[in-house]
Amino acid sequence: MGRDLSALFDPVSVAVVGASDDPAKYGHAIAAQALRANGRRPLHLVNRRGGTVLGRTAAPSLSAIGESVDLAVVSVPAAGFEEAVEEALHCGARAIVAITAGFAETGEAGRARQRAVAERVRAAGAVMVGPNCLGLADNTTDLFLASDSFTPGGVALLSQSGNLALELQLRFDPHGLGFSRFVSLGNQADVTLVDLLADCARHEGTRAIAVYAEDFGDGRAFAEAAADAGKPVVLLTAGRGDASARSAQSHTGALTTSADVVSAACRDAGVELVTSPRELTVVLAALDGGRRSAGRRVAVLTDGGGHGVVAADAVETAGLTVPELPAMTRGLLREALWEQSAVANPVDLAGMGEQDPGSYARTVAALLAAEEADAVLLTGYFGGYAAADGGLGGGGTALAHGEQQAARLIAARHRSTAKPLVVQSMYPRSPSCRILAAAGVPVFDATEDAARALAATAPGRDGGHLTPLPAPAPPLRASGYLDTRRALAAAGLPFPxxxxxxxxxxxxxxxxxxxxxxxxxxxxxxxxxxxxxxxxxxxxxxxxxxxxxxxxxxxxxxxxxxxxMADLSDGIELIVGVHHDPRFGPVAMVGLGGILAEALHDVAFALAPVPADRAERLLRGLRTAALLDGVRGRPAVDITAAAAAVESITTFAAAHPEIAEIEVNPLLVRPGGVLALDSRAVLA
Missing domain, CATH: 3.30.1490.20 (ATP-grasp fold, A domain)
Structure with a gap:
């Protein structure tokens, strides 16, 4: 069920402790925003000097209010923070938003103070966001306790950056996106990212969850919560470098970077991982309407050959395909278009749109109806005819009207189908494109954004797999070569x-x-x-x-x-290892092994344990996967046995949290089974 955060997002009453008339103080901004609720709930402003703040009478203390307070925002100097929290709890606060900084981010003494406050809050049965946070807002309950206002919408943003929220506000606007909630995570002393993610997953007003996090805390719990969310979760994170691999003592550890771990966790949990605020916006715009494509085949429609070729490349770079359309579909398109139009895919109107803007709508409708297309990308000049000054020459007005009518027809066709349609236009803010956007068609100015949007709607190559950790086994007493070998053999792994x-x-x-x-x-x-x-x-x-x-x-x-000595003549050497990540727990790696493991770096990652069916997909996703099926007269190897071995190794490692690193290298895979030829383990 998760923690009860109702007092954070829909409190009975609110008090802002540290409210101020001084615009330079954060208590001023919070108080000003809180007043926007316009009587939704009792709001008390607290300033130790009393008097008035923003034209309202301010109490000198929480106790002086004379009634209980459900949520207290604490924005006071660090020296008075504990006293303010204690008074809030005494006055019945079930939730605290701690703006005050100067705790864990300052060193060990600050961490100790922070731990003590969090323990006191939990002992009182309350919850606390922060400290060192920028507040929160919930547009669905008229709760405005951050320094800025956020356009209402369906995205909950959980962020360690306030400026990022402001940038997203600007980027969301052209796509009609807005916020259901905003929470500044702060130091996560009590309420964590995982708590908030689980609560937003239950929140009816939230359609998608966006996360910016530099510190996951319990990364495994984050992945589990995201996998169970039942809503799109999009993650932007930082600090995914390779520093964690520098002290590794095995090939597995040396080959595993923080970026690999985060990517594997997101893929296994079904989280969309992005690298910039722009990409985060693109993915959310694509997912906002709830459309998902049945496959990865894209039909590209353009009104100029160059745009079509560029779009096809971008689509394939995004991991999708642009297959040639079959003869029947090409014939239908040929009947609807003129002779010089290309109909194979990309479909190129080749100037017909200038003569007949309705050809855009007819072709989009045909492609959306085509069984061999899972999604459609319209790219190029569409929108230009209705742009400023009417488009082309003296016929611009007629073309503008025709294009807008085509946009209305496309919008109607889009509403009648479940297939994703995405548009890239040189004129994304033109009247025609605004008609499409209002109908829920994502419109972008960059081709690569349109392709990324389609990739977000497509079924994952292998996403949404997260196997629970097994119960811990009795810890290993020794990790020598033969000790590890015997333990793995007992777990079902064959050795010579x-x-x-x-x-x-x-x-x-x-x-x-x-x-x-x-x-x-x-x-x-x-x-x-x-x-x-x-x-x-x-x-x-x-x-x-x-x-x-x-x-x-x-x-x-x-x-x-x-x-x-094993017979190596007809086998392939693999490496299978598990590295214990401090945030995400056991992370498995599989790839081409032997003495070339680090040189070739042909490896794949997943959160451990990895069941056999998942392991086989990882193996078949390697760059050198063709070797497993036999090349140049060599026989195919037993990939089923290899996958079973991966399951045995990763399940064993996941059941032994005392193991920092373990690997089998090489794991010899032959036509008739597998043999583990070498193994090693490093205890934490």
Missing amino acids: EAREVHDEEELRSAVAEFSGPYVLKALHLLHKSDAGGVALNLAGPGELLAAFREMHARLAAPAYSVEA
Whole structure:
């Protein structure tokens, strides 16, 4: 169910503590906005000097109000913050919006103060946003407790940046977007991003949730809440660099960056990940009408060849396809258009729009009706005829009227179908384009934005998969090579025969238990191959003994592993690992492995555990996936067994939170199954 945040968004009464007549103070801006509610609920302004604020009588303290207060906005100097919170709780506050700064962001002493306040708030059964936040607003309940006003709409914005909210306000306007709620996250001492996301998912006035976050707190919980939201969640985040990989002790850790983790979490949770406020706006504009395409096939309609080619490239870059239309559809288009029009896809009117603006509407209708098109992109000059000064020459007025009529016909056709239609126009604010936008057709001035919008409406390549964490297993007592090997084998992962040896006598005993060829590995070295601690394809006991003597003289390892050499001739080497991310928990990586794992960097990521069906899709999404199906006479390998191995490894790792990094490299996949040839684990 989640936490009850009703007092935050629809309180019975509100008090602004620190309200001021001084425009330089934040308490002035909050109080001025709060007054816009125009009597929706009792509003009390509190200033320690009393008097009046913004023409209203101000109480010198919360207690002086003489009645309970449901929500208190605290905007006072840091020195008086705890006292103000305590008084608010004493006066019955169920919610606190803490504007005051100077806590966790200042260092350990500030963090300690912040923890103490949050504990006091929770002990009183209340909730607190902040501290160090910029307030909140809810347009559906006339609650205005931020320094700026926000156009009403269906987007809830949860943000660690106030300026970003102002930019989005400007970007939203041309697309008819607005805000249901705005919450400045602040330090998240009590109410977290996850709490707010879950509440906005339940909020009837919110159709989509936009998030700007630099600190997820519990990233795994964020992904779970987003996966369960039942509404579009669009994330803009920062700090997705590779710093987290610098201290990694395994290939998995070295290859896993923060960007990989965030991208995997978003894909698995079905979150749209964007890189800029502009892209965030584009995606929200595309999703606002609730339309989703059934597939990834796009029909492109243009009135100029250049626009059509550029749009087709942009669509394919966005991960969609622009397939050639079949003969039947081409024939129908040919009957409706003139001879020089191109009808294969992109469909090019080739100037017919200047003679007959209605050709736009007829062609859009035909493409929306075509079974082989999942979405339609109209790109180019449409809108120009009705732009300022009437468009082209003396016929501009007639063309302008004709184009606007075409826009009305397109809008009507759009309303009668569930397929997405997106428009890119050189004149996005023209009267014709405004007709389309008013009917819910997203209109953009940039081709790449239109393509990204269509990608947002398309079914994900492999999105919306988030498997719950398994119950924790008894922790590993040791993480040596053979310890890890035995634990993974017990979890169902097959390995070749192996024996631990310490001297030549034990080596001879091992040879008697299974036949060669052999592999010799020096133990207690994390990267055995790099240190020259692995000898392969030792034909018999003699070669094995010689290799042992040479390796021991050079490395003096305390122990060695003698193993049966696997047949590598018809197999593919993969790497499968799990890295424990401090925010998102266990993150799995699969890819082409062996000694080239880091050089090739052909890997894919997902939140662990990864079920077998999901693992197979990850493997088939690799750049080198064709190798798995056999090339140049090599046989196809058992990808089903490989996927099952991925499930075993990632489930094991997810059940052992004490493991910081674990990997199997290489995992040999052959036509008849898999063998784990090497493994390593690093405990946290």
